[in-house]
Amino acid sequence: MKRQLIVFVKQVPDTKNISGEAMTPEGTVNRAALPAIFNPEDLNALELGLELKDRFGYSVIVATMGPPNAAEVLRAALYRGADEAILLTDKGFAGADTLATSYALSCCAKTVKNYDLILCGRQAIDGDTAQVGPQLAEKLEIPQVCYVEEVIELEKKKIKAKRSIEGGFEVLESQLPALLTVVECNEPRPKAAKRIMKYKKAKTASELKKFHGNADYTDAPMLTEEEAKLKEKNLWIHEWNAAKIGADLQRIGMKGSPTKVKKIQSVVLEATEVVNVEPTGSGINKLIHELIEDHTLG
Amino acid sequence: MSNFFTDNKDLQYTLNNLDLEEVVKLRENNYKEAEQFDYAPENLEDALDSYTRVLTEVGYVAGERIEPRARDIDQDGGPTFKDGVVTNHPLTMKNLEDLKNADVNGVMLPRQYGGLNFPVTIYTMMTEMVSRADASLQNLFGLQDIAETISEFGNEEQKQKYLPRFSSGEADGSMDLTEPDSGSDLQSVRLKATYDSKKDQWYLNGMKRFITNGCSKVHLVLARSEEGTVDGRGLSMFICEACPELVVRRIEDKLGIHGVATCELQYNNVPAELCGLRRRGLTKYVMSLMNGARVAISAQALGIAEAAFREAKKYAEEREQFRKSIDHFAPVYQMLTDMKMKIVATRALLYETTKVVDLRNDYTHIVNHSDRKDVTPEIRKKQKTYSKLAAVLTPMSKALATEVANQVAYDGLQIHGGTGYMRDFNAERFYRDARITNIYEGTTQLQRVAAIGGIVQRTLDPMMDEFSSLPYQGKLKRLSEKAAKMREQSREAVKFTAGKEQEYHELMTKNLVSMETNAFVSYLLLRDAVKSPEREIFAERFILDAVPEQERLYNVATSGDLTLIDDHKDIVDY
Numbered sequence: 001m002k003r004q005l006i007v008f009v010k011q012v013p014d015t016k017n018i019s020g021e022a023m024t025p026e027g028t029v030n031r032a033a034l035p036a037i038f039n040p041e042d043l044n045a046l047e048l049g050l051e052l053k054d055r056f057g058y059s060v061i062v063a064t065m066g067p068p069n070a071a072e073v074l075r076a077a078l079y080r081g082a083d084e085a086i087l088l089t090d091k092g093f094a095g096a097d098t099l100a101t102s103y104a105l106s107c108c109a110k111t112v113k114n115y116d117l118i119l120c121g122r123q124a125i126d127g128d129t130a131q132v133g134p135q136l137a138e139k140l141e142i143p144q145v146c147y148v149e150e151v152i153e154l155e156k157k158k159i160k161a162k163r164s165i166e167g168g169f170e171v172l173e174s175q176l177p178a179l180l181t182v183v184e185c186n187e188p189r190p191k192a193a194k195r196i197m198k199y200k201k202a203k204t205a206s207e208l209k210k211f212h213g214n215a216d217y218t219d220a221p222m223l224t225e226e227e228a229k230l231k232e233k234n235l236w237i238h239e240w241n242a243a244k245i246g247a248d249l250q251r252i253g254m255k256g257s258p259t260k261v262k263k264i265q266s267v268v269l270e271a272t273e274v275v276n277v278e279p280t281g282s283g284i285n286k287l288i289h290e291l292i293e294d295h296t297l298g
Numbered sequence: 299m300s301n302f303f304t305d306n307k308d309l310q311y312t313l314n315n316l317d318l319e320e321v322v323k324l325r326e327n328n329y330k331e332a333e334q335f336d337y338a339p340e341n342l343e344d345a346l347d348s349y350t351r352v353l354t355e356v357g358y359v360a361g362e363r364i365e366p367r368a369r370d371i372d373q374d375g376g377p378t379f380k381d382g383v384v385t386n387h388p389l390t391m392k393n394l395e396d397l398k399n400a401d402v403n404g405v406m407l408p409r410q411y412g413g414l415n416f417p418v419t420i421y422t423m424m425t426e427m428v429s430r431a432d433a434s435l436q437n438l439f440g441l442q443d444i445a446e447t448i449s450e451f452g453n454e455e456q457k458q459k460y461l462p463r464f465s466s467g468e469a470d471g472s473m474d475l476t477e478p479d480s481g482s483d484l485q486s487v488r489l490k491a492t493y494d495s496k497k498d499q500w501y502l503n504g505m506k507r508f509i510t511n512g513c514s515k516v517h518l519v520l521a522r523s524e525e526g527t528v529d530g531r532g533l534s535m536f537i538c539e540a541c542p543e544l545v546v547r548r549i550e551d552k553l554g555i556h557g558v559a560t561c562e563l564q565y566n567n568v569p570a571e572l573c574g575l576r577r578r579g580l581t582k583y584v585m586s587l588m589n590g591a592r593v594a595i596s597a598q599a600l601g602i603a604e605a606a607f608r609e610a611k612k613y614a615e616e617r618e619q620f621r622k623s624i625d626h627f628a629p630v631y632q633m634l635t636d637m638k639m640k641i642v643a644t645r646a647l648l649y650e651t652t653k654v655v656d657l658r659n660d661y662t663h664i665v666n667h668s669d670r671k672d673v674t675p676e677i678r679k680k681q682k683t684y685s686k687l688a689a690v691l692t693p694m695s696k697a698l699a700t701e702v703a704n705q706v707a708y709d710g711l712q713i714h715g716g717t718g719y720m721r722d723f724n725a726e727r728f729y730r731d732a733r734i735t736n737i738y739e740g741t742t743q744l745q746r747v748a749a750i751g752g753i754v755q756r757t758l759d760p761m762m763d764e765f766s767s768l769p770y771q772g773k774l775k776r777l778s779e780k781a782a783k784m785r786e787q788s789r790e791a792v793k794f795t796a797g798k799e800q801e802y803h804e805l806m807t808k809n810l811v812s813m814e815t816n817a818f819v820s821y822l823l824l825r826d827a828v829k830s831p832e833r834e835i836f837a838e839r840f841i842l843d844a845v846p847e848q849e850r851l852y853n854v855a856t857s858g859d860l861t862l863i864d865d866h867k868d869i870v871d872y
Contacts, residue, residue, distance in 0.1 A: 017299065079355075187363070187392075191355045192401035193414055197337035197348045233336055 005117040006061045007049045007082070008105055008136070009042035011073040012126040038073050041121030045182040047189060048151065049119050050081045056154055059083045061112060065093055065104055068206045074237055078199040079191035086112075087204050090241040092253045098127070100256035102135035107245035109140055117159070118179040122147060133181035143174045149185035203230060204239040300365065302427040303357025306604070308642055309423060312649045313350065315829065321417050321653060322346075324660035335409045349420045355400055356424045363396045364431035368557075372727050376434065376556040377513075379549045384513035384559045393435050397428075397467070402439075404465030406446050411457060412465030413449075418590075418659065419652040422597045429601025433731040434557030436601070437510050440594045444471040444518045447587045448537065450663070451574035456537065460516060472514040473587060474506045474563060481508075482744055484520065484580055485530040489565060491521035500536060500572055502565040508550065508738075512561025515540050518587070519570065520579050535579040538570035554730030589688070591739045592696045593655060596648050599696075599703035599735040600641065606703075606710035606728035607637045613723075614713050624713075633709045639843065640702040642836050646822040647698055647815070651691040658684035687761070690752030693745035698815055700736035707732040746811045753814045754792055765821035768828050777827075777841050781820035784841075784848045788813040791855040801863050809855040816844040816851075 013034035015022075022030055049060045062077040063086040064070050074085035088108055096104065109118060118137070123130035130146075137144035145161050152171065153160040160173045164183055208223060208230070209215055217223050230236045242252055250256060277287045291297040303309065322345045323329070331338035339345035367389040377386045386394070397403065405421040407413025429436040445464035448456055463469035480486045489504030502521055506512070517538050524532035538544065543566045550560040574583055611634055614625035624630045661681035665673055711718035711725040718725035736742045752758070762785055770778040791813055795806045823837040 187396075189399040190359045190363075190396055192399060193352045193355070193405075194337045194401050196351050196355065197339075197414075200348070200351060 002059045003056065004059045004061055004112070004115045005049055005052060005119060006063055006109060006112060006115050007042070007046050007077070007119045008132075009046060009062055009064050009073055009077060009121070010039045010124045010126075011036045011064065011066055011070045012039045012124050013037075015125045036069075036072070038076050039121055039124045039126075041123060041182060041184060043121070043188040044184050044186055045119040045121045045180075046077055046080060046082065047186045048148070048180075048182050049117075050189065051186070052117070052151060052154065053081065053083075058116075061086065061115070063088065063105070063108055063112075065089070065096075065101060065108075068204065068239075071204045071207060071237055071239075075199055075202055076191065078202055079195045080189055081192065081195070084238070085202070086238040086240060088240050088245065089204075089206070090252075092242045092247075092249055092255075095254035095257060096252060097257035097259035098129050098131040098135055099258060100252050100254075102132050102139055103251045103256060104242075104245070104247055105132070105136050106139035107247045108240065109136070111240065111245045116176045116178075118142075118177070120179065120181045122181045122183045130181070133179060137179035140177075140179070142177050142179055144179045144181070145172050145174055146181045148180040148182050151180075199235065201230075201233075202235040202237050204237045206239060207237075299358075300361030301354065301357040302360040302365075302430055303353045303423075305361070306357075306427075308645055309426070311826075311830070311833075312645055313346075313353070313420075313423065315826065316419065316649055316653055318342075318346070318417065318419065318653065318656075321419065321656040321660065324664070325415060325417050325656070331409060331415065338409060338415070349416065352402070352414070352416075353420065353423055353427075356402060357427050359396050359400050360427040360431040364393050364428065364435060367393060368432035368435075369724060369727065371432065371434070371557045373721065374556075377549065377559040379546070379559070382546055384546055384549060384561065386559075387557060390435065390438070390557050393432070394438065394467070394470075397439060403442055403467040404445060404461065405442065407442075407449055407461055407465055411449070411461035413461070417652075417656045418593065419649060419656055422593055422648065422652045425594050425597035426601040426604070429598040430605045431601075432557060433598055433602050433728075434555040436594070436598045437555060437558040438470065440591070440598070441471040441473070441511055441514065443587065443590045443594060444473050444516070446590060447518060447583060448573060450586065451535070451583050452537070456571065456573065460537065463516070469515045470511060471516045471518065472509055472511045472561075473591070474509050474512065474517050474519040475584060475588075476508045477505055478507050482741065484584065485533075486528070487520050487522060487533055487580070489519065489521040491523040491534060491536060491570065493523070500570045502536060502538060502568040502570050504565050506563040506565070509561045509563055510738075511558055512563045513540070513546050513559055517544070518573065519565075520584055521570075523572075523576055523579070530580040531577050533579040533581075533584075534576045535573045535583045536570035537573050538568050541568060543568045553733055554727070555734055588739060589655075589692050592692050592745070593648075593652060595735055595739045596644075596651070596695045596699035599699040599732065600644050600648060602728050602732045602735070603637070603641050603644065603699075603703040603706040606707040606725065606732070607634075607641055609724050609728070610634065610637065610710035610713040613717075613725075617715075630713060633713055635839070636843075637706045637709055639836065639839050640706055643819045643823065643840055644695075644699045644702045646826065647691070647819050648695050650822055651688070651695040654684055654687045654691055658688040686752060686755075686757050690749050690757045693740070693748035694811060694815055694818075696740070697736075697742045697745040697749065697811060698819075700732075701742055703732040703735050743808075746807045749811050749814075750807045753788075753810055754796065756789070756792075758814065758818055762818065762821050765825050768825060770824065770828060773838065774824060774827055774834065777820075777837055778824055780841050780845055781817060781824060784813070784820060784844060785817040787848055787852040788817045791852055794856045794858075798858065802858075802860060805862060806855045809851045813848055813851050813855070816848050820844060 014037045022034055052058045053060050060082045061084045062074055062082040064073055065088040068089055071087050074087055078085055088104060093104055120133035134144055145163055147164045148161045149164050150162040152162055157176050158173055159176055159178055160171060161180060162169050162171050208226060212220060215223060242249060277283050319342055322342055326339060329340055332340045339348055371387045371389050374387060377384050402424060404413035405416045409415050425436060425440060428439050442464055445461055448460050475484060477487055489502060492501050502519060519536045519538060520533055521536055522532050523534040545564040547562040547564050552560060614630050614634060615623050617624050661677060661684055664677055665681050707729040711729050714723055714725045717723055766782055792810055795803045820841050823840050826833040827837040
């Protein structure tokens with residue numbers, strides 16, 4: 001059996017290119033006003049996965065949880081070299097915090113079953129929690145190596161990876177299967193022309209239905225036919241719901257999320273005064289004293 | 299995020315309004331390729347969608363990857379040369395890796411050899427964007443043209459041997475034409491090709507000079523295969539591979555395009571294979587290769603102009619003098635407008651040219667590679683018509699684009715003032731890079747010579763007839779009358795000089811080509827304006843600027859003044 005790895009990716013609002021309407025009056029992200037992009041570090045994780053494909057002949061499965069239009073991020077992965085794509089989509093998944101998300105992803109990984117590696121970006125630019133990868137590893141009870149920069153060796157049953165730590169790096173060895181979270185360590189390859197032209201036609205079941213005027217499988221047999229054709233050409237994006245991955249409905253989405261947002265405040269940082277510190281011993285002492293006084297230090 | 303396709307309104311307009319229906323249908327053999335290849339388009343809409351998507355990705359690679367590396371490559375001096383080995387700059391290697399991953403190394407090659415089977419028009423758009431990012435990289439990207447030549451003229455065995463290597467990005471190429479004593483005059487090429495009948499093998503001996511990427515893996519070489527001959531009919535084309543017998547003697551230290559090695563080559567009995575027929579090397583294959591390369595250099599020039607214009611515009615908007623940004627001063631906005639107009643005019647002419655070149659190539663391909671019974675008289679007629687049009691438009695575009703690139707780069711530096719003279723800004727790089735475009739692949743002077751025949755024969759008249767009969771109204775009607783007058787002046791000047799001695803005709807070639815270009819471009823911009831009212835400003839500006847220039851060119855061309863012919867030596871020698 002071909003060795004497989006899974007890359008979990010996320011479609012995020014482009015928080016680097018913020019326009020005036022980026023926040024709603026309620027202080028939440030206005031997703032409609034921001035273009036959806038491939039989360040940058042997930043792209044690094046995908047690139048690492050594709051490098052492993054080039055080096056060791058892995059088959060790369062890319063998966064995401066999101067609304068039906070998140071299929072776009074999967075196609076973007078197919079354009080770059082991913083072999084198979086899975087969209088986890090279900091109304092029940094909506095409103096998930098990192099706990100519920102990692103639970104749903106763990107159900108997905110268990111449904112895929114055979115994998116040596118799971119790759120995630122270190123964190124997503126919308127939430128910046130860096131929690132989903134580690135939580136997913138815990139739920140799957142597999143070892144995790146976070147902040148990975150490079151895979152040094154990959155054998156049948158173990159992996160040696162270099163990870164970034166404060167002030168340097170360390171090299172860790174782990175059993176397989178394992179989960180790696182990946183930092184900005186490579187330049188993701190561009191989309192390949194032929195793959196763009198081929199995989200732009202890849203569809204999920206929802207997209208196929210929508211393409212035929214929201215037809216239903218029961219009264220439009222051509223859908224089944226077209227699905228078979230798309231599968232034959234490897235243009236089928238799997239669309240899995242909560243039932244398909246055997247998820248406990250109490251543990252996904254809003255219901256499965258203990259995190260409740262109490263309040264969001266838009267903080268504008270402004271300097272009000274400038275303090276000059278003399279570059280002498282006593283000047284520094286005075287500064288330290290002041291910082292302790294206002295509880296910035298200590 | 300910087301994307302050289304999505305940030306360029308004029309380029310996108312061009313793609314969306316060029317009407318490529320006939321081109322694509324021919325190229326895709328009536329969309330039959332879709333049955334065989336999963337990435338081939340099923341119809342026109344599908345094809346245009348694919349072109350747009352791929353151009354968008356190339357625009358991303360150009361804007362986000364290639365452009366940020368360009369200055370370092372230039373300032374470090376590009377490739378290094380040690381012990382006979384050329385090594386590309388590490389950032390150039392990254393560029394090549396990105397282009398390889400983007401899968402754009404066999405853009406026009408047939409799909410059966412791993413190519414994308416795109417038209418010249420789309421490939422040229424890529425060329426323009428790559429050049430805008432780094433003009434010197436284009437000289438590596440553009441050498442996939444030589445695979446195109448093997449595809450058109452090589453035998454099946456050669457195609458299978460070489461083309462997939464180009465498509466995958468494994469092989470790079472060079473075209474080895476120029477020699478120390480054969481530059482513009484390629485008929486005098488001396489590099490010797492000898493045939494060893496016992497081994498059934500050709501061998502090459504001699505020198506080549508100024509060979510762009512002469513350190514490549516696959517070389518197309520123009521060589522003298524017929525002993526005792528002295529002209530172009532004794533030359534054949536050969537393919538050879540990098541080997542110990544093919545020595546890079548040195549690389550040149552150049553004014554610009556630093557990112558690519560320009561090599562001097564020595565052939566010491568290099569084994570080679572004949573490409574196509576003997577004696578047709580220069581007359582057919584190299585002419586075809588160079589025509590392709592001329593289109594590419596036009597796009598390279600346009601890309602440099604686009605880059606130079608944008609930097610100048612940005613600088614003028616940010617630089618404040620006398621308490622306002624300098625783009626508010628008339629002499630500065632005049633320059634900016636003029637630069638932009640030159641770019642718009644060049645783009646209109648260039649892509650009209652590529653469309654004609656596409657039609658020429660596709661009909662020629664049908665004529666050369668189909669069963670005789672399938673080649674109808676109508677197809678033959680079209681092949682002839684588009685060949686003639688391409689023969690005028692290709693050199694006309696190159697003359698315009700490369701001179702425009704120099705002028706725009708010049709003004710771009712001027713707008714920067716003293717800052718532009720410093721190496722801290724890109725303006726001086728564009729100025730240096732632009733300078734070669736009107737020299738290599740045939741100087742501007744030679745482009746005019748190449749274009750003049752078709753101008754004298756009024757080759758573009760049927761197209762201009764068609765454009766002049768469009769339903770112009772109001773302002774456009776008045777402008778079209780001015781265009782008609784410019785065309786009439788061009789025609790009269792041609793007639794006038796035809797009646798004069800050869801030397802006068804040669805002197806006035808420059809004027810005649812400029813006049814025909816003015817008239818033709820006026821009509822192209824008018825045609826766009828009829829279709830898209832937003833483009834009226836371009837038609838108006840171009841024509842209002844061209845009218846007095848045309849008047850001057852006309853007056854000179856029809857003056858019959860021979861004093862230059864009589865006095866030039868005395869003046870030069872004084």
